[in-house]
Amino acid sequence: MKVLVTENLRIDLDSESWECRHCGKVLIGARENYKRGLVVYDRDPRQIHKPLLDPVKFKLTFAPDPDWCRILEYYCPQCGTMMETEYLPPGHPPVRDIEFDIDALKAQWRHRPELSEAPVGREPPRRQSHDHSSHTPESRK
Amino acid sequence: MNDVHPPSAHQELMDRFLSQNRLFYGPDPLIIEDHRIGPRSAREAELLSQPVDPHQVNQVRGLVIAALDEGNTMIEQMGAAPGAKWGDLVVAIYTAAGDLSMIAPHGVVGFAACCHYPIKFILKYWTDEPTVGVREGDGFIHNDARYGGIHNTDQSMMMPLFWNGKLVAWLSATVHEGENGSCEPGGMPAAAESKFDEGLKMPPFKVVENFHIRRDLQTFLQNSVRDPKLQFEDMKVKLHAVLRLRERMLRILAEHGEEALIVTLRKNLEDVVEEVRRRIAELPDGTTRVVAFPDSTLRENVLLKLNMAITVKGDRMTIDMRGSSPEIINRSINTNLASFKTMLFTGYLQNIWPDLPQCMAVFTPLDFLFDANSLVHGSFDTPQAMSLIPLFKAMTIACIPMAKLGYMLPHRYTATVAPGYDQPATLIYGGLTQNGENVGNFCADINGMGQGGRAHRDGEHSVSPPFAAHCDLGEIELMEEEIPIVRLGAFTLTKDRVGFGKFRSGMGYEQIATFRRSGLWGFMTGCCGSLFSSSQPLFGGYGSPAYPLCKVKGIDIFEELKKNPEGIKFDIIDLMNRQPIRGATYSTHDMGMTFELAAPGELYMMCQGAGGGYGDVLLRDPVAVMTDIEEDLISHDTARDIYKVAFDPVSLIVDQEGTLRLRESERRARIARGVPFDAFVQDWVTPEPPAAVPFCGSWDDPAVIYGVHAGQRVKMAADKLAGMFMLNPKDVRIARLEQELKAARGDCTPSD
């Protein structure tokens, strides 16, 4: 039985391990911090949120200040998918963001069917009158 | 000294004396700290012990909701406050005990949850107070968030509903009025250094008797604010909306009887409590966590940590905010815990359980943990006029730990969504209008925030504020008739300022403002996020960029447009980089700007922001990346550098194989540069916050809190927090300039 935990992670309840949902790599034991099974990179935020104003003319440029803000990028060590990102001040301990009671999880899932894809949820009802596609003969069917 | 044990008769006398001779009815912690619905009243218990007709409950609920909707619409149509015109309001109904039971379907739930507390205050203190009392035809006004509320711009009208001489419910109407006589115009003074700078501070008091507003009290309130017309009109508008609601309720009572109404209001609450317990129980037991870092007090840049841990155990959920920044005794960005819980509750009803009835029972099964005297549990004496800084985070960041608890469920109550943008990114203004009226308020742009990316599609652009789904941007032409602000540019979406991801965030838009035909006009802005990204991503996406405030000063844009109509393009990036207006001063600032007077024709420019991205950028459909280019949301560079898409720059046709190669090589590069977590932590984690960053909050241990007091770093035990005191930023600047001057003069001039 595998339980989907995020867009990128799942837990195999039988082997009690965290796995990458994209390549199946077994990352680490399910009772551990899953981040310990990943590789991390300290990203200068200016490489992602690039300065849009001329840095010669202005101190503030739409890029975060790298002395205040860093991006920790967590990758799957096998397929290189970015599993998580964390915006932190330099040197701040990474947050243990998920910590489940695995025994309780096993009990909870004993009677639930396994899911291979997460459901998306209902779309709110949308008004059709402003949607030009609804005027085409195709969509009137 | 000996203990004195008075005989019981004396004791009784003394108790009565003490209860009748209280010096001051300040905010009551017993009320303000209790977010749960109260127990059943005797009448409710009696009625609910008998069989309940679900059809009648459903019918009465429908009638009540329709009546609430009518009241809400009345205020939207008649309200004078800019906020009323765009839907920043609510009409609501409560049980006789003051528990919020229902709101108008497109109202702001947070406002109604605020009145929950002041109604309880009225019941507790004014009902039996011989000089006040609660009678038919009375109406109570309130704005001080310390007695319940979000912030003091919001004014409420609360009215008891009587039937056959008995109190059966409470009705309320609340509007973000704006101006309230605070030290800066518009009611949200970032410059407030004590609560006495905040302007009107109304505990719940009776302002309506026999269904009429008392003119003497209204005059006092008008005399206390910059905009007496607004104060006059909207007190009347709120009263008449509540009176219409009352008429409708009386008809429901006549038709269905008081029993049906009492049962419906109470049952609505109890059913929700039961449903929320069920929803918590289906989540996994465990803890998920998130941290957030507002980067400004709106007077200086300081990193303020908010620390959130959500723990589920069976059908109980605990939200633990311990380890957050201490309160600041002379800055306005503190919030009290009732406001914080109210906004967190609003966020749950926006993003997590939007299908639940919007009532106070939603949070009844929840427990909370706070450090006393922290930024999110500020003491009553701290200024809280710009509590929006922690409160906007409260409404958004819980999306992350809740997504990590709920993603596994076999069903969804709504799509999983990354946090939306979380800054009140709008210009606040004040001064004398072209019509000769004094005003102070804010622009409707606060309602145009970008949504976060979702599990199945991109976030919506400029869709709503975090506190309501139904607010609008209003009509610029109507605004220009009333105030001298002129909006330049066409609300262009902020190109490349996106929360990138598999599903990108919705984007904000550029706001370029100036004014004319006023000799006295100014602006302020009250946002964080100019140094540290404000919106956080979900599941491996990226957050929002940082947003500066940009100014072009020393010119009159209307004169420049006459001279050079073709040469000026109203695009912030182009204006600032190309600098097409000769003689102008171009500058960037962080987005915490206290009120400043401007000259006609000067430009103040800011952005409404993006939400967080959802999922890995390499998983974004390359065709969707091309659509982003076609819609001018991103540049070719972003498509190549961030999303790693190979494409023909002219036709925008994706080179599928080239993209696969680029993405595969990026994956390999990631693996190569990534360091195993344990080794990374060894190298990365420092024992203390960086010396150069003024940091407030816990670091590695939530029991140890760092802070900045009078310019010095301090360390405190979390259970013994003391408020921090900030130096005057002008004094800090003067000291620095004096030092520079001294160094430049070569140290030989005597100091004064």
Ligand SMILES: [Zn+2]
């Ligand atoms: Zn993988």
